[in-house]
Structures are given as structure tokens and as C-alpha cells.
Amino acid sequence: MTLTQLEVFSLVAELRGFTSAALRLGISQSAVSHALKGLEQELGVELLRRHQGQVELTDIGAQLLQRARAMLGLADTLRQEAADARGMKRGTLRIGSFGPTSSSKLLPALLARYRLAHPGIQVQIDEGPDRQVLQWLEERRVDVGFVVLPQERFDTVALVEDQMVALLPAGHPLCEQPAIELKALCQDPFILTGAGSGELVSQLFAAQRLVPDIRYRTAQLLSTLATVARGEGVTVVAEQSLPEHPDPGYVSRPLSPRVKRQIGIAVLDRRQVSPATQAFIDLAGRFDYR
Known part of the structure; x- marks a missing residue:
């Protein structure tokens, strides 16, 4: 089992398609199929099922997807910790944002300051309703999300009221x-x-x-x-x-x-966040939003 196989599996499940995953990864569709076939053969279970042109997760596939995302997140954290030792010149930060409050009022100024301090960190932003941001956090699709507080099942930092x-x-x-x-x-x-x-x-x-x-x-x-x-x-x-x-x-x-209404940011477990995520949390917590 390789991280590449897990990444392919996770992306096909997210995008619901082999072609779209291949385009996102910059590889051929046959390479995507080969990676998934190898993973399924090693695990001995069917992870994905094609039905009328659609790709659907099997029950065991949906269960293992959470594990795969956790492993990919840990691998990314390891890479970023190594990058941190080199001055955090590389890494990725995935942010979940909802509505005009976070996307238009809070995030632009934060990102401008963050990119100035960490130009080598690639920032990816997913936007959706606040309940979807919570789901993305639980599924480890984002590293940090803007949320309406309180949120007891996450580690949070209050930002504005x-x-x-x-x-x-x-x-x-x-x-x-x-x-x-x-x-x-x-x-x-x-x-x-x-x-x-x-x-x-x-x-x-x-x-x-x-x-x-x-x-x-x-x-x-x-x-x-x-x-x-x-x-x-x-x-x-x-x-x-x-x-x-x-x-x-x-x-x-x-x-x-x-x-x-209090707005904050949340992570699944602050003890396991990457250096890039921790740097964003630190900046957001001390930022002047006036």
C-alpha cells in the first residue's frame, strides 16, 4: 500500500469519477484505475463500484476512506514538519470557509498577512454552508475551518462576535x-x-x-x-x-x-495539526479584525 494509492482512492471518492481525479492529479485515467486495482487487491475488498457512469463507494470503501484521509493528513503533517525545520518553505493549508462573514470579511486580510509570512505554503479554500464546513473538518478534507461557536467536538479559537x-x-x-x-x-x-x-x-x-x-x-x-x-x-x-x-x-x-453570534476557527485535534495550520491558527488568534 502506498500513499499514492491512498491519494488516488481519496480523490476518486471525493470527485466521484476516474476522469476528474486523473485530471486533478495530472496522470492518465489508466494510471488511476491501476492504482485503485492494486489497492483493492492488496486489501482484498472492493472499495468503489461503477454504476451507470457514476462511481460510488462500497460500505467498506466509505469506512476505509476516513482512515485513508487520516493517513494522508498525517503524511502531510510529517512533510510540513520537515519543511518547518527548513524554514517552512513548502506545504499546504486547506481552509473551509462559509458565507460572506468569513469569506469576504475575515479571510482576505488574514490570507494577505499569512501569504506574506509564508509564501511557500499553498493555500486551498473550499466554500460552503457552515454545516458543510463542519463535515469537511470531520472528514479531514480541510485542515482548519471557520465555524459558528460553540463547537464542542473540535478544538476552537474565538475570533469575532x-x-x-x-x-x-x-x-x-x-x-x-x-x-x-x-x-x-x-x-x-x-x-x-x-x-x-x-x-x-x-x-x-x-x-x-x-x-x-x-x-x-x-x-x-x-x-x-x-x-x-x-x-x-x-x-x-x-x-x-x-x-x-x-x-x-x-x-x-x-x-x-x-x-x-461568535465566529471562530476549528481544527479536529490541535495536537496533530501541521506547522502550516498552526501558523494560521496563531495568526488568526492575534489578528486585529477592526
């Missing part, structure tokens, strides 16, 4: 109030976004046994903002996620009582 706000069409009667109760938002069509803090918003209503009149479910925050600006509904979003120059078609108001 913001609050949840009600978003109303300009001219809405509730705009006259300095703060908005959740129950007041149940009188209008409600827009629930699947991005960012959509799950947190649902939990807030459920905790007060309130049922908003959900008329729209949007995948992107920009769609949510545009729908509110057109006067088609109200919503609740994180204040940090709002653009620096908001659309005059909507107005934000804090919730009553106020609901705070």
Missing part, C-alpha cells in the same frame, strides 16, 4: 422600532436562507415556539437581500454578513432580546 439582525424592506412599519421581536416577524412572508446562519435562525424561532410564514428558501445571501429589497418578505441574518454598502431597499434592526 457579531449579532443577528432583522432585515426589513425600506418603509416597513417595523422600521420605526429600534429593535424587533421575533414574533413580530411572523406576520410577514419570511425568507429563509440556506447559507450562513440559516440553521441558527430556525433554532431561534423554535426556541420561542414560533412558526414564521416561510414563503421563500434561498441558497445565497445575495438572493435573500434582493428579495427583501423588493419588498417581498422579511428575514433574519448575521450583521457581519451584510455588505459594507447596503442596498437602500432594506433596513436592518437588532433583535429584541439581542442574539449574539
